[in-house]
Amino acid sequence: MHIPTVRSLMKAAYLRICQGESVPPGQAALLLSVFALGAFFCQNLDNHKIVTSDRDASQLSSFLCKEALDVLDYSHQNASGTIEDVQALILMCYVTYHLDGFSARYRLLLAQASSIARDLRLHRLDANDHLSENAEVRTRELVEREVKRRVFWHIAATDWLQSVISGPQEGTYFIHPQHVNVRLPRDCNDDEICLGENNDLVVEPQPTGMTFFLERVRLSHICREATDILPLETSKLVQIPYEQIILLDKKFQDFFSSLPFFFRIDSESRQKSKLLEIVYTNIGIMRYCITTAAHSRRCRLHQRFLLRQFFNNSYAYSRKACLESARAIIQIHEDPLRKEDSTPRTKAQTGMAVHFIHLALVVMVMDLCINKDIPGEEGRKEEVKATLEILERARDISPILGRSLDSLYEVLRKYNVSLSVTLSADAKEVPELTPDTEIGSLDPLYHVYMQSTQLELHGLGPGTNFDGVSQNSPQFEANLDLITWDNLFSAVDSRPF
Template sequence: MSKRSKIGPEVFSCESCRTKKLKCSRVHPCSNCTSRGITCGFLTSPEKRQTTVHRDADEGITSLLRRVERLENALLRDGTTPALRINDELQHSTLDGPAATNSGTGKTARDDDLDTLENLAPGHNTALTFDSPRYEIKTTYEILGSVSSHASFSPIALPPYRAAVSLLDSFEANVEPVCPVIHRESIRSMTKTVYLALAQRQPLVPSQAALLLALFSLSAFFYRHHNSPQVASTDNECARLSGYWGHCALQAINHSHQAAAGTLEDLQAHILMSYVSFHVEGFSAIRHRQINMAVFLTRSLRLHRLDSEPHGEPLKPLNVSQLIELETKRRAFWHVAATEWLESTMSGPQEGMYFIHPSHVHVNLPGDFTGSTHEPGSQSDLAGPPNTSTFLLAKIQLAHLCRETTDLIPLETCKVMQMPYEHVIDLDGKFRTYVADLPFFFRADEASRAQSKPLEMVYPGITTMRYWIQTATHSRRCRLHQRFLLRLSSDPRYVYSRQACLESARVVIGAFAEPQGADDSPSLARARMEMVVHHTHLAVVVLVMDLCSNKAEAARDRIGNEVAAALGTLHDATAVSEHAARSLESLKQMLHKHSVFVPTVVHIGGTARRQTSLEQTLVLQASTNSSDATATVQHQSFDPYTNYNDVSDMDFSTSDWDELFASLDSRPL
């Protein structure tokens, strides 16, 4: 930016016309000064200005013509084999000095040329112009005041630098263990750059502003104000700041997409905003949109061939900054790919489908920031103490199992019944092997948890990582076997599916019994609970189905108690989690719709999850008039044996249960 552009807009009129506010012809001398016989003076000579403009335009056109000519020469030099010759020509071309491959990006010179020709290169503006958001620095209490008064979100307010550093600390402590897509030193350096630009009244890079706002929003959600009141002093203030910066981040992301084709910072911002949307709204349309945009950006940035060798030759050695950039891109890509594959086995519009195909991926598995990586498909070593990539590697392994399940298991129950049952057993074996091969600090058995206690003092994120891995794995194992749960009479082999279903459902529900850490903030406890509400919802449905369908089972009383305790656990969670409240309400509505009579304990106390008191027992009753059907709530002592006769009297077909499960499983939480 020139010195004059910082002071004000460039002046084109002569001094006389400016003084008299006349329309100047902008030539020397101008028509007004000539007719008045006075001296015509310009601050900048029109001839010099036109020469500069024409020279800049000529240079841009010349550069574009050179690129076109280079592509034409490479294509036409050997007309018989253009596809084979073009890579060789581009490899040895030295026009404008770019290397054949941009180290650390996976892009070739041909990619740059095509980006330029198609106007897709980062930084190329579209033909449409958009107003850039304005940014300023305000104290967090000034921001809270503007939020309370419903003031406009323009200009966008960022916290003071010291508060920003506190938010970065919160991100590293609470978010980075499960979302390791940000390099610590890089984000801190970028934060300094952004705040220096604000202090000097310079415009911000849109993608950097979007990433910083998304990070502030997610960090504020988990901020522990009792340790450091630098940002906020109450949980409510943290939540309001998180919502404000989340709204501003969406605005900044939108502007960044309008200003450029996409950058790594844009991708990281979408990843962080998918977490913000999830913790605020659950599996909402906004969250799905963030993930879909992240998938789109991985393709736009060509991250799917990040470690490919375009000309059959190994990439040149990279310096430290290039290694960091390359590893950050690997982590971002694999995080997006793993998330998409995992969610292809969850109910919702994305169920049964994914966009990133492993055959199209040429990206090494993430390692550390020193260049140590794993080849795709290799058995990565998860042993030893955890690091920033340990959780991501475990997540990727589970995602591959989910992708395989999506490819193999049809969505329609009738087609599942026609496929060989051995396929289900094989997949189940892979899930069990995955759980058995997890490092001890990710396993849920008592011995492993006791062994990991010393590590948890140094790595407090282990508890959350284990919480997510166990519930995500066993909920998907539940879904794998669920449709065989009701068909024990048709094939004796399905008894194994029932056992697997109940075993995994108990692991998911038992995850709530793990005590919170002493330093856990209410927001962290809520986030951990919301992380697995969907999985717990599914596990409760499985227990209810088994309770109501397998009437002759000797362990029926035990399962009835487990159903009551699980529903009570969900009710307890409603005090801190809106997702749990929606889950419980969804269960009530669907069970009532299908006339399922299930007693519900709504208060479970004690660390052992023993029943200590009853606030109410919900008895769902079928009405003769379905339009007037209502659920009645009765306050009475709870007896786990009560009302099971009502359940036994119901005569549900397997198709009825399939419809019930589909209704319960697809309810938006």
């Protein structure tokens, strides 16, 4: 969004309401979506008359979410769509994601935003460079065009970024780069848009309102390339030249090394950015978001090769890269500067961090359980133990997290990995598994171990003698474990806390 424009729109909307006039539905939906997202991240304020707890914030957000969606539905039925409709749908994607997770409603909202953007021909925005000669009109056109570039590239980047995470959309995207004629938004603050079309040359990068946005777009291009190259089926994935995986990884490494210094997590860059963070207080959360987004997708790239080093040492590179990114996710969470930040964090913000930590944890547990008798095993155990204790302290964030942690404890026990983790008061005793244990009584993350569909992949029906097969086929359990771990990672990958 262009913040001055939205503020002006808000003032005009309230003036219309005070005068008993109607507000255009697209504009009303945009304001309601801003309020819904703001309510969800609202921090507890002393003497606040409406929001006194996280529950109040969530309920208020849900109410505003429903109202915004109702207005959007009305707008779709009575108008052809406006840029405000698209902006509102984008914000409602975020609200829905936090309320429902990566749900069908979330994906539908994103598809609607993409469809209206196409109807507005945002993908051909810069096919015609004509601007008015009138200075006042030209200024307005510059702002409008810049906002539309932001809207289009947000939709495109989201489309490509999500093509590499688990879910129905995995392995596909809607927007093809060859069909696009839209320049990237300028790396400038809102009040600098009208100073000219060309970016000024700067000796050293400075954070603007668009710096994070542009890095997100750059990351999305790498994800789109990965989607074009990598097949979804693991059986086909392991048949492509492994050099292609290395080349994709090189793109991720180049991305990290070319980030502006204030977004990097190495100690030298962190020290260098301290002064900037005093002025630009949002650098910390932006650094966290871009780092975890990139490293989690790098983990995703290598995760299906992580355990295959056990059978083929040529995949050692993937194990190293996967663990490296998992550790980076943990490192940025434990960043000492974040610990010094006295700004209170909402439950939602903590939940976002927990999601990425859990992804990193699954990678480390996978490696610890399968790749045994490798130098440094005790150190890896300590890493897993420390990460488990981080999540134990956040167990009350979501019941999903509690169940997932219990499942991981059972996984560790299954592989005879002993860790002395300090459990929180809410932790439940890990269930004892017996041949008579009902599958439905276990958490869905552990359910994957016994799925009949996975057995059928190996030619096994419901009446198959499991013990006989496992004795006659030494590779069976190892192969099933690989599928199991792939599915376990996918389950966590697509389910936020």
